[in-house]
Amino acid sequence: MSEPVHAFDFLKQKSLDDLPRVIAIFGDDRFLKRQVLDKLLPPDDSDDCLEFAGGELEWRDIRDDLSTGSLFSQGDRRILVSDADRFATKHRDALEDYIANPSNAAVLILDFTTLASNTRLYKAIAKADGLISCRLPEVKRGKSKSLDIARLHKWAGHWASSQHRIKLTSEAVEELTDLVGWELGLLDREMAKLALFVEEGGTVDVALVDEVVGGWKAKTTWDMLDAATEGKTADALEQLDHLLQSGDAPHALFGSVAWSLRRFATATRIYQRMEQQSGRCANLAMALEQAGFRKWPANALKKAEAQLIQISRPRATQLYRWLLETDLALKGSHSRPERARLALETLIFRLSRQARG
Numbered sequence: 001m002s003e004p005v006h007a008f009d010f011l012k013q014k015s016l017d018d019l020p021r022v023i024a025i026f027g028d029d030r031f032l033k034r035q036v037l038d039k040l041l042p043p044d045d046s047d048d049c050l051e052f053a054g055g056e057l058e059w060r061d062i063r064d065d066l067s068t069g070s071l072f073s074q075g076d077r078r079i080l081v082s083d084a085d086r087f088a089t090k091h092r093d094a095l096e097d098y099i100a101n102p103s104n105a106a107v108l109i110l111d112f113t114t115l116a117s118n119t120r121l122y123k124a125i126a127k128a129d130g131l132i133s134c135r136l137p138e139v140k141r142g143k144s145k146s147l148d149i150a151r152l153h154k155w156a157g158h159w160a161s162s163q164h165r166i167k168l169t170s171e172a173v174e175e176l177t178d179l180v181g182w183e184l185g186l187l188d189r190e191m192a193k194l195a196l197f198v199e200e201g202g203t204v205d206v207a208l209v210d211e212v213v214g215g216w217k218a219k220t221t222w223d224m225l226d227a228a229t230e231g232k233t234a235d236a237l238e239q240l241d242h243l244l245q246s247g248d249a250p251h252a253l254f255g256s257v258a259w260s261l262r263r264f265a266t267a268t269r270i271y272q273r274m275e276q277q278s279g280r281c282a283n284l285a286m287a288l289e290q291a292g293f294r295k296w297p298a299n300a301l302k303k304a305e306a307q308l309i310q311i312s313r314p315r316a317t318q319l320y321r322w323l324l325e326t327d328l329a330l331k332g333s334h335s336r337p338e339r340a341r342l343a344l345e346t347l348i349f350r351l352s353r354q355a356r357g
Contacts, residue, residue: 004131007032008155011039019076020130021102024084024122026112027134031185033111036132040109041078049078054087054111059094067103077106084110092121099124136182143277144270146290152182159188160204164195167203175209181259182292186252221253225260229307231353240344250340251330257347258323264308265319267291272317284308312356322350 007027016039025036042048050065065079081087088095088110099121102108115122115131125131139148153173160168168176168191180186190213194204197212224239243253267288274282285301293304308316326347334343349355 002126002129002131004126004133005129006137007036007132007134008137008151010132011035016040019107020125020128021104021106022099022108022110022125022128023130023132024110024112024115024125025132025134026115028113029134029136029184031183031188032134036134037080037109037111040107041080048076049080051080051082054081054083054085057081057087059091062108066098066106066108068105078109079106080109080111082111084112085114088112088115088121096120096124099128136184141290144273144290146266146270147182147292149292153177156187160191160194163188164191165200166191166195166198167201168194169203169205171206172204172209175206176213179209179213181256183255183259186255189252221256225257226307228257228348228351229260229264229311231310231351231356233348233352233354236348236351237345240341240348244341250337250344254326254330254344257344258327261319261323263291263293264304264311264316265323267293267304267308268313268316268319310353311351315350315356322347 004026007029019040023040025033027033050062052062062079062081065077068077098108117123122131137148137151138145139151153170156173156177157168157170160166160173176187176190180190194208194212197208198204220239220242224236224243227233227236227239240253244250267284267290270290271282271284271287274287284305288301288304288308289295293301295301311319326343329343330340334340
């Protein structure tokens with residue numbers, strides 16, 4: 001069974017000849033998914049692509065389209081099913097049968113949030129080299145995994161050069177990611193801003209990153225996150241109000257919030273795994289470091305420890321679920337600005353000292 005191709009590697013491919021007949025894109029990084037789909041799908045004005053929302057989709061709705069060739073070109077049609085998680089759950093048998101004997105007329109692209117590696121569907125698509133991972137890259141250290149920071153830094157430098165025509169020094173890359181976090185869409189947006197301040201091909205250093213990306217908004221965002229994780233709900237809500245009043249979009253702010261809380265959630269899982277393996281109390285600082293927290297500046301790990309202790313273990317184990325609920329709300333029931341604000345405030349309240357009980 002072939003390993004999934006990471007989005008970074010897929011996007012480097014110059015040719016899309018001999019694509020698998022069924023492709024599964026999975027992972028929670030929306031920016032990477034968008035880049036992968038832009039590469040896979042024909043231009044918007046093409047008639048060779050059909051898109052379906054998987055939530056209420058029936059297999060019969062796409063069966064005929066999969067066996068119908070392109071009417072206007074010699075290439076394959078692309079059939080995209082978004083929200084493929086529910087579609088695959090409902091039509092797993094039909095999908096598995098189709099993967100075993102796919103049509104040559106079209107490429108079926110399934111957009112998953114998660115796709116468990118122990119399922120027959122995953123293994124069937126993997127056998128045909130059709131898996132593309134849109135998660136942030138990870139590296140294995142012992143029995144645990146953590147973000148592959150070296151690879152992410154390399155990607156950031158390459159992306160700045162290839163897409164925005166600027167050169168980021170290695171120190172500037174570190175400063176930029178410290179300020180923005182590993183939300184790739186936000187990094188792309190900040191790189192676009194930096195490109196306005198230098199000539200094409202010009203070099204961006206730490207000073208320029210601090211001036212353009214830092215500023216009071218970045219400081220306020222981190223102040224809000226610190227206050228929230230320390231249980232200082234009133235302070236966090238005040239900082240959130242400042243950011244919203246200044247024009248920051250709730251959806252963009254959620255990117256920074258999610259990146260920060262996801263690290264605490266990851267540290268919690270690593271800590272639990274350490275406990276299970278050793279049978280005794282684990283090293284919290286080590287778990288935090290493996291989750292991406294740094295030792296510098298001075299006392300950074302101690303600060304993160306105190307924040308995670310304040311969040312408390314029962315709540316830390318629910319962070320992934322809370323982030324997913326907030327993300328879905330922002331895309332659906334709370335997509336309007338006033339409702340989006342309520343979704344962010346609810347997440348902050350869940351971290352309050354009062355909510356620990």
